[in-house]
């Protein structure tokens with residue numbers, strides 16, 4: 001069974017790659033960021049706790065995050081494997097899921113200077129969730145989803161200033177998590193500066209090998 005993590009700084013393509021991996025390898029896609037945004041949308045207690053951290057580009061405290069993801073991992077759709085996207089982002093979070101025996105960590109590597117345009121021009125469809133970049137892959141109308149005609153929006157943490165804060169917390173708190181898994185020998189580095197197709201091809205061949213090993 002594939003129990004995977006996808007890691008990388010904001011804008012490396014975690015969301016886009018996760019959608020492709022989850023549909024092709026038939027695993028549950030668990031994005032802690034998406035879960036928080038849903039909670040905020042529904043104005044739950046958890047959402048209110050997380051909101052001020054997220055809008056500042058800071059990490060939500062471990063206690064809150066670990067509980068939310070821990071509960072999610074108990075759901076039935078995780079029985080056939082899962083891909084955690086954006087979690088763990090700190091050593092305490094990694095230690096909290098130690099018993100889950102993660103078998104692969106996809107580490108998206110990218111030059112930081114490429115991230116600014118990827119984040120600042122990122123737009124998301126309110127209706128179908130498709131992610132666009134109105135500068136790097138322009139679409140006819142930058143406000144309307146070409147797939148479903150839904151309205152496109154920009155995340156309020158997708159600004160240059162918030163990106164700088166997010167990159168700082170990535171360097172300080174999340175990079176040590178990659179080293180933690182590297183010591184276990186399960187990190188697979190991927191060059192994420194290429195096209196979506198080319199990045200996915202690298203990931204697909206890695207995961208096919210991991211899946212094969214798992215069935216032995």
Ligand code: AMP
Pocket residue numbers: 010032033034036053054055057058059060061065085086087088089090093157166
């Ligand atoms: P993302 O959609 O993965 O970029 O996450 C958006 C924001 O949600 C982050 O900048 C954090 O504020 C918060 N967040 C998501 N995942 C975590 C996590 N594992 N630990 C703490 N905060 C998180």
